[in-house]
Amino acid sequence: MNISTPRSSETLGPAADLRRFDLQRLRALIYKESLQALRDPSTLLIAFVLPVVLLLLFAYAVSLDAKQVRIGVVMESEGASAQALAAAFAATDYLDAHFVHDRREVDNKLVSGELRGYVVIPQDFEQRMALRNSEPLVQIITDGSYPNTANYVENYSRGVVQSWRTGLDVGAPPQAVVLEPRYWFNAELESRRALVPGAIAIVMTIIGTMLTALVVAREWERGTMEAVLSTPASVAEILIGKLLPYFVLGILSTLGATALAVFVFNVPLRGSLTALMLLSAVFMVPALGQGLLISSLARNQFLAAQIALFTGFLPAFMLSGFLYEIDAMPAWIRTITLLVPARYFVDSLKTVFLAGDVWAVFVPNLAAMAAIGVLFFMIAKRATRKNLE
Structure with missing residues (x-):
């Protein structure tokens, strides 16, 4: 008499995860993670207070304008x-x-x-x-x-x-051609109008990558992640349940930062809010995926913070075109910037704020951010599945 034993989700592979995907369990995981985020003061500070501080700094303390x-x-x-x-x-x-x-x-x-x-x-x-x-x-x-x-x-x-x-040479003939320079998109040449949209990308990177890496690494550190992994929930349910609340936090933070940029710092929003939200939502995919990948490799908060700083925040700050023009960088550095999601997000944010809805710019940037995000999630899911075995 043959007795078949049920195979685990690790043996059945991704197809088993999809068959066992349960919306009720997913709602419970999202609810649990949302409560945990709302009860954590550090999460709320990073999501809602830090963006205000950074925008104030980049709007007033940092200036590329050479005046007076x-x-x-x-x-x-x-x-x-x-x-x-x-x-x-x-x-x-x-x-x-x-x-x-x-x-x-x-x-x-x-x-x-x-x-x-x-x-x-x-x-x-x-x-x-x-x-x-x-x-x-x-x-x-x-x-x-x-x-x-x-x-x-x-x-x-x-x-x-x-x-x-x-002006002293009154006898000189009048100039046949008079040059009157015009500056598109930022006629006043105010650096604030370019810095504030880029600062929103930095804020989103901090929320998506650093916050996610710290929160999930903290659960590994405390041992609560093992308890979640031992439940009947599939890997997909666990990942979505973990990340969706921080995705919503990132979108809410973007809305708040946009309101500050437009109504407080007088940065024009010439594009549509719909395009801005679409760009922000797609950028959160690689940001969250990178944070999840970092947390699956680093099981303590200190190490996760260091990795997130060097692989997330610093590249977004230095290699995204936020402060330094990418075209002025050496060729090998420009090649590295192609792997930085913030590069595409900063370019899109400056376009939607200063130029409008230019989909010829948005579509390639959206595709690049989505591709990098899918790569991060595939690696992170594989690493998380290993933890289940």
Whole structure:
């Protein structure tokens, strides 16, 4: 007499999981995980308080705008032309000029960082003006420890001198072509309008990857995950039940961050809210999948936090185009950025906020994020199934 013994879900494989998928059990797991998230103050802080703090920092503390840069103007000449040039420096809104008569008064300020550079109007300024030769009219000294600001001070100081000198030459023929630059999508060139949408991607990365990795790793640490794995629930039910509450938290956090961006920081939302929510929902797939994968490999919170920091947060911050343009990176770094989900999300967020619903940009980004997310989940499910064996 042959007696057949039932095979476990590990032996039957994924098909058994699909046959045993039970919505009632899934609802119970989601309810249990939601209660656990709501009762955990750290989860609520990360989901709702940290986004506000980060957006405030990136909106006000971090700025790529070069305005009111402090410089010195050393007036060694007291002539009328020198006074007129000094007035041109005082009139611009982009340079905060401080006038002195001896360069020794600004040398120490440049060393201490109080000034970012200074312009010297030499004693023979009037003679140089009269000769009209190739000899420079002024000397421009900048602080090279801040290369971008140094280039800005040099170029804008040159522009002030050239514009002032052109205005003096009344006998010059009028320009046949007048160039009027126009800037699309961010006409005011305010860095806040580019930083705040990118900050939303950083917030979503923290919620999706770091929070998920920490929460699931904490259960491994406390031994409660083994109890969940020993229940009749399938692997798919456990994974969905674990991640769905944090998916909802991420979407709610995105809505809150969007409201702050539009109504507090005056960042325009030229696209639709539907497109924004679709992009956010798809981005949560690789973010949650990465967090789940980290937690399945690291069984304690400290290790999970370190891995999430180096594989989730830092790549999203450095390699997504949030602060540094990807096109300016070396070729091998640009190749690595193709594996960073935040790269596609930051690009899409800037588009939906500043340009509108450009589906020619959205569709490839959505496909890339979904593909990376599916890869993470496949690896995470395989690792979780191993824990059941």
